[in-house]
């Protein structure tokens with residue numbers, strides 16, 4: 606059972622890798638259909654860069670598009686500190702949009718998709734060392750699976766709910782919804798995307814069941830449901846954003862490789878773009894080509 610699950614984990618990772626480029630192109634093609642932060646700077650708009658990480662591992666043989674060296678992540682944190690950026694949580698954005706809080710001068714989101722256990726091993730201690738906030742988005746069924754077995758392996762397992770509670774308690778880690786069990790490219794559906802020919806009602810029922818189940822699991826295990834939905838593979842089905850909003854989410858994160866501009870209109874927190882952090886370039890190269898001058 607474990608062996609087949611491991612295979613499944615890596616097969617999904619491979620599918621994700623194969624979809625990497627398609628993710629950007631597809632997301633761009635769909636962008637016109639979504640309400641999203643303006644690509645030009647709106648009045649009183651705040652630039653919000655967002656970085657998308659997945660796994661961190663020291664073994665170069667295990668590194669790739671979705672797994673980078675922890676030293677590179679640390680180098681990113683040093684770069685951001687030296688350039689005056691302050692990583693924030695979605696809660697900070699919501700408080701600001703609601704008029705109940707301020708944002709730092711140069712906010713940025715540091716996001717980790719899929720909830721790999723190695724986030725606890727490498728990203729969490731670095732977040733603590735530098736006092737910087739990160740956002741981790743686990744997949745519910747994997748969290749349940751590894752919470753049941755208790756297995757912890759940086760190379761392939763995911764975070765247990767217990768580890769997530771520990772990270773949450775630091776105040777530096779925020780946890781968001783990345784579906785309960787829709788993180789695959791199987792069954793005619795890419796992530797939480799809509800199947801060909803699927804009716805709006807049937808699609809809404811699927812999202813309500815799966816995303817709602819993850820919200821219930823997060824509330825039960827972590828004390829509160831997520832405020833933000835993170836689209837698996839950046840795949841956004843026709844009508845999905847409206848359904849996600851109807852489920853109570855106040856923010857969505859995509860794979861659009863761009864900087865978003867947010868305002869105190871809370872609707873600007875939907876469709877926030879993120880840039881994937883590749884394994885093969887320095888912090889100077891990565892941020893130099895992404896962050897505003």
Ligand SMILES: [Zn+2]
Nearest residue numbers: 718719837838
């Ligand atoms: Zn993912």
